[in-house]
Structure formats: structure tokens, C-alpha cells
Amino acid sequence: MLSKPSQKNMVNDVIRSKNSKRSQLIWYVFLAPAFLGILCFMVYPIIESLRLSLFNSSGTGGTWAGLDNYKTVLSSGDFWRSVYNTFYIGLFQMIITIPLGFIFASMINTVSFAKNFFKVIFFLPNVTAIVAAAMIFTFVLHPDMGLLNYFLGKLGLPTPLWLSNPGTAKWAIILLGVWHWIGFVIIICLANLQAISSELYEASTIDGASGFQQWLFITIPNMMGTFAFLLITGWIGALQRFNEVYVIGGTTGSPNRSIQTVVAYIYEHGFTGFQFGIASAATYVLFVIILIFTMFNLKITNMKL
Incomplete structure (x- = not known):
């Protein structure tokens, strides 16, 4: 018991x-x-x-197509042009935004007053809805009523058709992306800059290093992980670009498909042409492209999965 x-x-x-x-x-x-x-x-x-992606479908039902939709996408000139536009816009946006954001972050980190004010000012565009920002850019770059051409005309300079020329339309999207994304880059860079040990700078000062040498040999090497993160997130965001392109150039990325991105190509075939099989196949091709670029970025920045 x-x-x-x-x-x-x-x-x-x-x-x-x-x-x-x-x-x-x-x-x-x-x-x-x-x-x-x-x-x-x-x-x-x-x-x-x-x-x-394996069916010829308009959204309901459909017939078996196998890999035909993938063959259609991969043999489409419009698809590869949208891929080119996506990489062109994304590459130049990052080439401008990451170095410029890092420089601004370094300058803000050195000031002894109003740091929060500068953070807010630079981060405001990032919290602005991209659709609203694109509409503002469309108004600013309007050939007749736009503010930019108004001031250029007052100065006696040429007034280009910014959004009607394929080359300038691409750069309008790039500059819009830079304006919208640079605040995020600055905040991320500032967070890492403030995490670097002050002892490294004190030791280098004792050894006679100048401020530029400290920035070059201490700050930049300690920022490599942040740069890798910004590259990966930047590429993922660039490959998914749609809203601003749709507002400025429509589903076809006018003028002459010069700003149509891969996501806009998917939207055009899925929700305009009701070719959901082709749109789904293009989606999985985009997924593979994002996966390859993410792994490539991790490889070149010596990071491990």
C-alpha cells in the first residue's frame, strides 16, 4: 500500500x-x-x-499542357525584355542607393546633434505609399504641366518627354526607387555603424590613423555583412517590382515595353490576357531567378546558408 x-x-x-x-x-x-x-x-x-502552370487555363478548368507554358515563356521576346528591364532598373538603383545611403549614414553618425531629425527626414519617403510616390513623379515629369519641365523652360533648357522616351523612362523609375529606398538603407547602415566597437577607432587614433583611414579600414570592412543583406533584399525587391511600373507605364510598361518588369509581364498575361497557365509558368521562372540570385549573393559575400 x-x-x-x-x-x-x-x-x-x-x-x-x-x-x-x-x-x-x-x-x-x-x-x-x-x-x-x-x-x-x-x-x-x-x-x-x-x-x-501545367495547364492551358483561363482561370476555370483548362486542358493539360505539360511544359508548353514554360517553353512559351522562355521563348518569348517580351518576357526576356521584361527580365532585362528588371535587372537594368534594379542594378542601377542599387549602384546608386547603397553607396549613397552608406555615405549619408556615415555623415549622420558623426554629427552630435539632431540625429533623430535626420533619420526621420531621410526615412519619410520609405513610409510613403509607392503608388502615391509614383503618381507624384508622373506629375513632376509631365511634359506640359510637370514641375521639372516648367523650371527647365524658365532656364531656357530643353524640356524632354521624360516618360515617352524609353531611356529616360527607365531612369525615372530608377530615381523613384532611389528616393523611396534610400531611407531604409540609411537606417540599416546607421544601426550597424553604431554597433562597431569604439575601441577600434580609439586604438587606430593612437596609431595615428586619420578619419578617412578609419572609415576605409575599420568602418567599411565591418559593414560587409550589412552590404550583403542590402544586396539580397535589394535584388529580391527589384525582381518583384510592379506598383510604380504599373502606375507610370501600365501593364505593358509603356513606352514600347521599356519599363515592363517580370511581375508586370505576369500581371499582363494573367489578369489582362487571362492566360493563367503562362502567367503561372512565368511566376515559377521568376522564383528560380530569385533563388539563383540569392544564392549567388550569399556566395560572393562569403555567407553560408
């Missing part, structure tokens, strides 16, 4: 076990809506788009 203390301990253990299971069940109940949301709005669309 068990003693009374032993029986009491056993009862307490059973009660604790039941309470623990009840507590776990409550957590599962709270997690269930989020889990169902992920299944309905992420997992199911991924699986359905993969299925649609």
Missing part, C-alpha cells in the same frame, strides 16, 4: 499533467487561425499556381 504522502504526490502529478495539456491545447487554439491563414493564403496559392 502507498503511503498517504505518496498518494497525494501522485494526485498532484496527474493534476499538473492535465493542466499542462490544457495549457498546450489553448496555445494550439490561438495558433490555429494563423496556421489556417498560411495554408489558405500561402501554401494553397503556391500549389495551385504550380498546377496552373
